[in-house]
Each structure stands twice: as C-alpha cells, then as structure tokens.
Amino acid sequence: MGELLLDADLHARLALWDPNPDEAAARVRTWGEVIEAAAAVWAAIPDRDNDPTMAQLHARAARPNPRWPGGGEGDPTLTTVAASLTRAADLVSARRHPTAELSEAGHLDAEAARTRLMHTVYVASHAVALSLDHHVRDLRRRLEAGRAVPAGESLTHARTARERATAAERLAGLYLETRWPAALAGQHQPSPDTSRLQTAVARWDVAAHRALTRSPTIADLSAVAQVQAQLALATSTLTAAAAHAALVDGESFAQRLAPSLVEAERAWAHLGADLRQLTGRDRRRNPELLLSANELTASLREYTHDQSGLARPSAVAQDEALWEVARTLRGATAAAPDIAQIVREVLVEAELSASATATHALVTAHLGSDRQDAWVNPADLAHHRQIPLPQAARGVLAEAADRAAQAVSAVDVAAATLHPAGTPGAPTRGMDSVATGWRRPEPELPKLDWARPGVGCER
Template sequence: MSGNDRRSVGELLLDSELAARDVLMDAYEVDGATMLRTWGEVVESAGDLWDSLPSPGPSPEFASPAPEDSLMAQLKAMNGHLMRSGRGQQWPGAGEPDERLLRIAENLTRASDLLTLRDSNVMSPEVRADLGAARARLVHTLYIGAHGVHVTLNRELRNMQSQRAAARVHNQFTHPELPREDLVRAVSRSRDRVAAFEQLAGSYVSRTYPHALDGEHLPPPPADRLRQALAAWDVQAHRSLSRSPSAENILLTSQTQMMIAQSGQVLLRAASQAGRIDPDLYASRLGPALDNAHAVWSSLSRSWNQLLPPQALLKADPSLVAAAKETSAAYREVAYDRTRPASAIEIADRVDLSATVQAVQQSISSSVDIAHVIGHATTQPDVTAPARRLNARAQQLHAERGESFDAPHEGWVSASDHLNNAPAALPHIVRDDLLTQADEVAATATVAMSAASSLETILPFSPAGTPRNGRFHQDRTLSPAPETGDLPPPVR
C-alpha cells in the first residue's frame, strides 16, 4: 500500500464494501478459479483486522462480545481449510489473482496497519459506535464478497455440467475440452463450502446491519483535501501516461476521469441548489455539458475495459493507483453520504461550496488535456493487450463497419499470439476506434470547460434546514444489486 494513502479506517472499510459490490455485479463475467484463489486472502485480511480492533470492554451494547469473536474464528477456520485443500490441486490451481478481491484484501490490511493494537476498557460513545460499525461493515463485506464468489462458482459448475450432459447425449466423452468429472466435483465442493461461509456471515449481518451504523462518527472533511487530491491526480496522470504508457494506465486514468466527471456533477448540482452558482446556468449549459462529458468518459473506459482481464489494474503504475484512490476518497467524503449522493444541505454543511466549485472547475479544464494525453499514449507501441481480446474486438469493429474496412490477410493478431493469448500490439482498427473516442472525449470536455468558465459565485447563502453535525444514518445501506446477483436474505 502506498505511503501516500491518506484514507482512514472508515474509508478503507467503505471502499471494501463498494469493491465487494463490484465483485457481485460482475460475478457472471469472472473466472471461478481466479475468484476462489483470491478469496482466501480477503478472509485472512478480514480476520487480521477483526483481531486488531480494540476490545470494547464492558458495556450494555457489548454485553456478550464472545459470540462475535467466535463467529469470526469460525469463518477463518472454514476459509483456512478451504484454501489448504485446494493447494497443489489442478483446480483452482495457480494463476493471477482477481484485482477487485485483491483490492479488498489490501484495504483491510491497510486498515489493520492504521489501528493501535491495544485494548481499552474505557471508550467514549463515539468510539463504541465506530467499533460496532467497523465490525458490521467488515462482516457485511465478507457476506457480499462470498455471495459474489458463490454466484461465480455456481455459474461455472452449471456450464461444466451442461457440457458433460451434451457430451453424454452425443457420446463425446473423449473431447479434449470437456471438463473432467473430478474437476466438476472440485468446483461443486468449493461452491457448497463458500455457500456455507456466506450463510454464516449472513447470520451476523442480519443482527447488525445497518442499525450498527447508527452513531458512526463522521469527522468533517479537511478543507483542502479535494483540491489537493485533484491537483495531485492531474500531475500523476500526466506523469504516468508520459513515462509508462500502457493499456492498464490508460484504463485506470479513463475510469478515474469518469468518476471525477460524475462526482463533479453531484457537487455542482448541489452548488446550484444551494445558490452558490446560477441555477439557470447549471440547468441550461453546465448540467447538460457535464452529462455529455460523463457519458463519453464512460464509453472510453468501457472500450479499454473490453481489452483487458479483470486483474489488469494490478499492473498499473502504483503511484497512479494511489492518486486515483485518494481522489475517489476525497470526492466521496464531500459528495456522498456513504453509498448515496449527499443532499445539497449536507454538502454545504461539510465544505465551502464556493471553494469546492473552483476545484471542480479546474478539474474540468484539466480533463481536456488528459484526454489528449490518453490519445497520444494510445499511439505508443508499448500499449499492448491480450491477443484474444484484441482479436475479438477487431472482429466486432470490422463487422460493424462492413466492407468499408478491409481486414488484413495475416489476421488481426498473429496465430502464435492468439494461441498463447500473449500481449499484442493494438490492431489498427482497434487503435483507430480508441483514438476517435479519445478525440470525442477531448471535444466534449472542451465544451464542458467552456460552460464552466461562466461560473459565477454569489454571496454566501445556505438553504434553510436543520443544522447538521456530520452524522447521517438514513439510507446508508448498499442499494440492491441487479437481479443476476441479488443477495439472498441473511439467515435469521
């Protein structure tokens, strides 16, 4: 974990919850063996963090702490045996980790490092509330993540069983790509054991989440954190893409710029509602321009994401990763009440909106140049991606363009690269498409910059409302996952 990571324990836990939700949402697109290999690290890191949390001591709220600790010990034991039983076996075998699960494990390890390893029998109500919230968030993260792994393994098992059923009908059990029966059994056992883990974690979640978050201490954000984070991100994005252009760095940059555009919308909308900027200007020019900027950044990010495997960001520049995490945390601290956008009143109570508007305006301007830097990086020969993904994308683009674009006789990638799925240079049809998108992002960002140049702050004014103390507890639960990955109700 980078030494530049300024996130608090609470932010790291929240980031882990959101990352677990991402795992669940993408559970139908990730390899089960990759997920299972990395899941063990998540549980180990969670157990270490649980053990690092201070003991609450005697208190009405924590009259019986032993059952909680026993539950975590059970989860750690289940995970430890599952990981040991898979070592040296053909499945899940060795291989790359899942980037999102690894991110969760890193966050939890970092949170452990931030804690003072000592017990305290005398705690303020604020610390007690934070401790209960931390435990609840930690197990909730394991619950969501376990369900994502379970969904992935269940999908993989059904696919393997379907292939064997089809082979049985056609008497093709000697086909080299047919999954062996012992591998099917291995996946089935792992699925069932992860399901048991999920249900055990769910029994704790049902008792604690989300009411354990009530009273969670939310310190006011540092006055200059967002501006500093955005400035540091701008410098690091230019530096990383200039010194080490790679598909991974371009993907992370486009993803972060998409987040910046979306969060900037939230803040400027709040400034409009709070009277810090002209509401008519926002409604007529700035809001639509920001909508378009967010849309094109999203499209560019998706296009790069198609070319890379889920664990690709493990290869991104660590300094760029750290700057992206700090920018995300700084925005979320100001613009969100946990997992939902904060209201204009909440945001106005947290920060100086006039200064925040200036920071957002500067980020809109810098996004224009970052788009051009991405376009230049896309042309560099060092930018490569897995050959099979490149070939699939090139074929898709060629089918969309039809006969107006001739396919090369030697193929979009070499036969050897495709066979080994080796890193390959971008085919010209793929590079041209990415360059066109980068140019569109730059043009759209320029329009947004022009609209933002007309921002005019007015005299300080706060909308009427109840004074805020930085603690809001409604609507803090994660919004429901899509139908394909809905969580079953926890065991009660």
C-alpha cells in the same frame, strides 16, 4: 482506516455488476484472500464481545479445493479489496495500544468498522456465488447438450464452491441483519477539509501528466480513465447539491451541465473498461499516479458518500464548504480536455503492450473477425503472451479517447456558462466570467510535497 474499509466495500460492490461466468474461477481464487485479509482486520480491531462470526467465515474459506479452480490469475476487483483490507490490518496492528481500554466513542467506532468489514465480506461472497451460479448453469447446459466441459473444469467442484460461498454469504448476512446500516452511525468521521480536495486535485493533474509522458503502461492509462470518470460523476453529484442549495442556477445545470457530465462519465468509463480488459497480468502502475489517484478518490468520497453509500444531494447540500468544493471541481473540468488529448496521443504513438487474448477479444468485439488475417498471432493467443499493441486495437481505443475528449470539452463549455442562482447572498459566491467561471480569486494551493506521511498521519 475508515477510507480503506470504504474503498474495499465499494470495490466489492463493483464485482456485482459483472457476474461473468468466465471469471468464476478467478474470483474463487481471490475470495480466500479477501476472507484472510478481513480476518486479519477483525482480529486487530478491539472487540468487547469477542464475536466469533469472522472466525467461522475464516474456517470455511480456509479449506480450498486443491483440484479446482487450481492455479491462475485472480480477479482484479477482489484483489483490490484484499489489498485495502491488508493495509487496514497493518495500520491498526501497528498503532493499537495493547492494554488501553476503549472509550465509548471508540467502542462505537470499532462496531462501525466491524459492520463495514462484514458487509464487504457479505457482498464479495455474494459476487463470487453469483458468478459461480452462472458458471454452473453453463456447465450443466453443455453436459445436457452432450458436449464435454472444458479441460480443468468440473461441475461437481463448481457446485461445491458455490455452496461454500453461499454459506459464507448467509452467515455474514445474519451478522448484518440487526447492524446494517444502523451501526455505521457510530463511525468517527471528522468534517472534510476543503484544502485536502484542492491539494488532491492539483496533485492528480501533475501526476497524470507525468505518468502519461514517462513510459506509460496500459494500466496507467486505465487508471487515468477511471479517475477521470470518478471526477465527472463527483462533479455531477456535488454540482447537483449546489443547485439544490440554490448556490447555482438549477435550470442551467439541469439543461446543459448535467447531460454533458453524464456523457463525459460514460465516455471515460467505456475507455477505462476497454483498457482494463487489456492489462492482463501486466498491472504495473506508476507509484506517484497510484498514490495521487487513491488520495483524490478518498477526498471525493468525503463529500459524495455517507456511511452506507452515495449521499443524497439534499444531504450534501448541507455542507457549508460546498461552494469551495464546486470551485475546486470546476478547475478539474477545465484540465480534463488536455488530459484526454494526451491519452489519445499516447494510445496512438507510444510503445504499449497488452494481453494477446484480451486484445483479440477487444478488436473482434468492435471490428468483427478478419477473414484474411488474424488480428493477433495464434501462437501469442495460445500462450497468453503480452504483445505490442496492434494498430487495430490502437484505432479502437483512439476512437474511444476521441469521444472522451469531445465529451469533456462539452463539459468545460457548459460549466463556464453556469450562472449563480439569484438568491440572497449569491453575489458574494457568484460567477462573472465565461473564461474563468468564477468571481472569487482562486485560493493558493499548498505546495506539492510528496514526502511520505508520518506515523499516524495516513489517510
């Protein structure tokens, strides 16, 4: 449950990076789902004080305007937040003892969960209010210039929605004022098990190859790119911590590996953003790929995040298993070039479909408008259809995949030349081969058993 709440919190923060006014209506539609799911989690968590704050928030969000924004698609990022919270509510409701009293440790853990939950609501509400603020400004400029607002839009309704989201943000902020992040210290957080990360990396490699060779979708490709970007970022964070702990040569890391990891993370992130833009309504993902991606992300966050956000390298460096973690991620960097090449082949050769509107926007942004022939059939644009991915879009995406392949190949070369620091005890942990990069033998990974976890064993 803690991992689900952290996932919801981090996705809510992602929404702050793009206060796109065009996404305001979609975010308003999904915001109610987030509040609804958060209220369900809140009700499932035992509370000695019966704090009414979430009930007040729920009452505000439960009165949507029937006229605006109307029907349509939701915001993908906030949809992920709502899904994680819904799953967390199901887990707690199914396992909570109806009459047992909380121990003091249980009470502190519950307080931490409610604080994390309220922070998610606070950030999500702020993201919605921010998009609405930009949306209101755009509508006001149009009216001041004497132009009509687009059909279905209303400056009055947009302002009202902004006021509701802002009021919810303030109410959540008042709750967090004396709790964030201090209350998170009471969260029950067992020590990470390195075997979990080893298994997650191996399963991800298998699942990615299977998904990419068995009728992949644009959503599958987007998921692969996003997870590979997370792996590059986590490798950078944890190797920096290893350098801080004098397990590897800090100068070699700073001069060669760190810049190549930054470039790899940027290349994967750009490719993932382009692919995510193309998904439209078709967000189907391979179930095995989704499961392995979620498990890998959760296992990485055990090392890269603390209670309130990204952990500092000095804090990560205190983990006794850091060397084993670094070795595991070294294997992931070695597998990344092959995944990048397969992604490029799929983008060039496989049968893929994408949103006509998003395809037109992507190709126009990269190649400009074509004066002779439209990039996408105007009829498909007008009806927002899913269309076969055109050659122009394939070319744009293939170039992005090429950049990712070159970047991860550079990471693999740089990682192979990373030397151990000359500190006492380093020879027993060191590296000796450019081919393998590591002296100690690789541990035998657990068998890839995809059986569902039993009751009480969900991560």
